Amino acid sequence: MGSRCSISANSGYCVKAGGRIVPIHTTSSANDNEKQTKGxxxxxxxxxxxxxxxxxxxxxxxxxxxxxxxxxxxxxxxxxxxxxxxxxxxxxxxxxxxxxxxxxxxxxxxxxxxxxxxxxxxxxxxxxxxxxxxxxxxxxxxxxxxxxxxxxxxxxxxxxxxxxxxxxxxxxxxxxxxxxxxxxxxxxxxxxxxxxxxxxxxxxxxxxxxxxxxxxxxxxxxxxxxxxxxxxxxxxxxxxxxxxxxxxxxxxxxxxxxxxxxxxxxxxxxxxxxxxxxxxxxxxxxxxxxxxxxxxxxxxxxxxxxxxxxxxxxxxxxxVSNGLEEKIGEIGCPLDGRFSSIRSRETNLGNLITDIMRHCTSSDLALLNSGTLRSDTLHEPGDFKLKDLMSILPMIDSLVVMEIRGHQLLLALENGVGGYPRLEGRFPQVSGLSFTFNSRAAPRSRIIRTSVLINGEMMREDQVYKLCTKSYIAGGKDGYSVFKDCNIIVDEESGITLTTLVRNYIISKYNNNNGLHSVSSCSLNCREFMAPGEINPIIEGRINIIN
Ligand SMILES: [Zn+2]
Incomplete structure (x- = not known):
């Protein structure tokens, strides 16, 4: 244990024998350190x-x-x-x-x-x-x-x-x-x-x-x-x-x-x-x-x-700052992007984002892994800037649309809730879909099958549904390996990126003059959804947990 302790005033730390870094002092200037270490x-x-x-x-x-x-x-x-x-x-x-x-x-x-x-x-x-x-x-x-x-x-x-x-x-x-x-x-x-x-x-x-x-x-x-x-x-x-x-x-x-x-x-x-x-x-x-x-x-x-x-x-x-400071819309209620919320339950932010995904791709349902939503913040009502959006969706994520059968969707949902109550990024946020899971049951057998409704109707295991998700998990990442077996109908090269889609939605809601131009990258049938109005997403019982 006799190795010499060389003081670095620059860092305020000294590396000691035994593998621990011990703070020494933090007041000396960089120059002091330079001379000392030179010596x-x-x-x-x-x-x-x-x-x-x-x-x-x-x-x-x-x-x-x-x-x-x-x-x-x-x-x-x-x-x-x-x-x-x-x-x-x-x-x-x-x-x-x-x-x-x-x-x-x-x-x-x-x-x-x-x-x-x-x-x-x-x-x-x-x-x-x-x-x-x-x-x-x-x-x-x-x-x-x-x-x-x-x-x-x-x-x-x-x-x-x-x-x-x-x-x-x-x-x-x-x-x-x-x-x-x-x-x-x-x-x-x-x-x-x-x-x-x-x-x-x-x-x-x-x-x-x-x-x-x-x-x-x-x-x-x-x-x-x-x-x-x-x-x-x-x-x-x-x-x-x-x-x-x-x-x-x-x-x-x-x-x-x-x-x-x-x-x-x-x-x-x-x-x-x-x-x-x-x-x-x-x-x-x-x-x-x-x-x-x-x-x-x-x-x-x-x-x-x-x-x-x-x-x-x-x-x-x-x-970039000119662009990021730009106000792109207004939100009427707090948007919950806290990890403790989005990785453990339905949140209004998750509902907002997945609704946009579902509507803008004309899908039956949308599923997003919560790990996509990065802000870890409760966003206050009021001005919503591009930088707020970037804090929620900093990654460039392409969307895909796939055909999925009911029994495959069950496997995906089982994966999504399999880590609960651990705050895992695979926890799902969903649109067009509601379900209940029993958190005390073993992973992979938690979803109550009869509880799964798709747009209000009982899910059928052999029926094909159109699902929008992001390409990352469509490729089987985050445990969603079942998605790899599904037929892709809009691939990632064709799909718009999620950040851009959400940006377009928020801007079109904000611009009262004419929504058509700002939603030109979206399909016609979602223009009603994109029409001007307040952004006020609510929690509506899409994900129900038996604890
Ligand atoms: Zn790394």
């Missing part, structure tokens, strides 16, 4: 050393109001304060989405930011695929660094998905470093724009074991894995592949780390927080065995805004 490193001249700056999961380039404020421009200043170390900058994925800005820019604002931060190597995260592979390929042409994806291949091209690199070998401070980029199967399954049938996935441990000998044969002295997976899988990799000295993870947003051993400290797993609020400085000395020092940095207002990046932030903010 620590500068003493051992004969031993080669390498510093790495690592971050992951960044969504909003704008800073937030409360500390740590983060934001790309203060983050850049924090990075700049460590430039004298000539750091290798590594990023573990998720930059292009989701954020309100990304809905408008499709993630383009991140490209100049990542370039300005002088990222050397990055790994794709799941949200980098939110706008599809073609878009990803298109905009990453402008990044000045390679993107990794070691263990996922595209079946058609026989190359790594989105042209990711299998590995990168980079020489930094005369140290040859081999870098892998590994992801887990679980998030591949949830990608809205890629089918798991279009890719070949190799287990991350198998893949690491395949590439490490290649890296070693190429003379790599240090093996790093960038990862985008949940922590238990990172720890599995950490324990089963000891040749990897550093696992730099993403996907989880909480700062977390673990050394292999309190005394030797020659292997480290770390996740570096999220959203430009935290990052890691990792100082490595190439002793035998190597030694690793970790410093957590937190981006607070004590860092000035970097001017170049602030210009970029402002340029993109202006571009």
């Amino acid at each position: 620590t490193l500068g003493s051992s001249s004969s031993v080669q050393s390498l510093s790495i700056l690592h971050f992951n999961d960044v969504y909003n380039i704008e800073e937030r109001e409360r500390e740590p404020v983060g934001g790309a421009s203060r983050f850049k200043t924090a990075f700049n304060s460590l430039q004298y170390k000539n750091p290798l900058v590594l990023f573990s994925g998720d930059a292009l989405a989701p954020s309100n800005m990304s809905v408008v820019t499709e993630g383009r604002q991140m490209i100049p930011v990542l370039n300005s931060l002088r990222v050397n190597v990055a790994l794709y995260g799941n949200h980098d695929f939110d706008f599809g592979v073609d878009h990803l390929l298109d905009i990453t042409k402008e990044t000045r660094f390679p993107w990794l994806l070691s263990n996922v291949q595209c079946i058609n091209t026989k190359r790594q998905l989105a042209n990711g690199k299998k590995y990168v070998i980079i020489t930094w401070n005369n140290i040859k470093v081999g870098i892998l980029g590994l992801v887990e199967w679980e998030w591949l399954e949830t990608l809205p724009t890629i089918s798991t049938e279009e890719v070949v996935y190799t287990d991350f441990i198998e893949s690491a074991r395949e590439y490490i000998p290649i890296l070693k044969n190429n003379g790599c002295e240090l093996i790093i894995a960038l990862t985008h997976m949940r922590t238990p899988n990172d720890l599995k990799l950490f324990n089963e592949v000891p040749e990897i000295q550093l696992i730099l993870g993403g996907h989880d947003h909480e700062y977390d780390y673990q050394f292999n051993d309190d005394d030797t400290k020659n292997r480290l797993f770390v996740k570096s927080g999220s959203d430009f609020r935290e990052f890691s400085e990792i100082n490595i000395k190439m002793t035998q065995p190597i030694t690793i020092e970790l410093v957590k940095h937190t981006v607070t207002k004590k860092y000035e805004q970097d001017k170049e990046l602030q210009c970029i932030v402002e340029r993109f903010s202006v571009q």
Whole structure:
């Protein structure tokens, strides 16, 4: 337990032996830290050393109001304060989405930011695929660094998905470093724009074991894995592949780390927080065995805004903020988007959104997984702005219409309520449909069959109904695997996106002059539904629970 505790005033944290981060003090300036850390490193001249700056999961380039404020421009200043170390900058994925800005820019604002931060190597995260592979390929042409994806291949091209690199070998401070980029199967399954049938996935441990000998044969002295997976899988990799000295993870947003051993400290797993609020400085000395020092940095207002990046932030903010501040309608009652409500019962927000889906696609019924509705807020009555809509529906979700038989619908509903009372995203919000479920019954046998009514009539198990849902769960995601067996009659390329549909509805209700133009993207038979009037959705007994 005798390892030295190196104080970083910059972060206010000290990494102690035993794997805990202990706050030390938060009053010193960044400059103090710079001098202090310089002194620590500068003493051992004969031993080669390498510093790495690592971050992951960044969504909003704008800073937030409360500390740590983060934001790309203060983050850049924090990075700049460590430039004298000539750091290798590594990023573990998720930059292009989701954020309100990304809905408008499709993630383009991140490209100049990542370039300005002088990222050397990055790994794709799941949200980098939110706008599809073609878009990803298109905009990453402008990044000045390679993107990794070691263990996922595209079946058609026989190359790594989105042209990711299998590995990168980079020489930094005369140290040859081999870098892998590994992801887990679980998030591949949830990608809205890629089918798991279009890719070949190799287990991350198998893949690491395949590439490490290649890296070693190429003379790599240090093996790093960038990862985008949940922590238990990172720890599995950490324990089963000891040749990897550093696992730099993403996907989880909480700062977390673990050394292999309190005394030797020659292997480290770390996740570096999220959203430009935290990052890691990792100082490595190439002793035998190597030694690793970790410093957590937190981006607070004590860092000035970097001017170049602030210009970029402002340029993109202006571009989207004008649009987001636009009042698109008025609501007459509170809209309940709280997770505790929408993931456990019928809510008026769920009714509003699914009614729009059903009417505007001329379907018999609509079903949406509550995880789609993201605001976690009780929206007050009054002005409704585009940014309110974006907080509810930040993702670009395409709708599909399918033919479903009554017995298949039962399976879908069973899945939807199967996790209750856990607040799961699969819990359904529905339109054109009412049902009762017994929460004390075992999952998959909770729906009271005789209670299922479709537009007021008893559901028939062999009858075909037209169901509108979003393409994500139509593809079987979130446990709705039964939808994969249904015949699609309006596919996602043809269907409008949900956010746009809801926007059109709210605007048409608000505009008293003439609803026809603003609903031109909707079918004729829903124009009555879209006609001007107050938005005042109510709860009407669509989902009934026996507790
Ligand atoms: Zn992720």
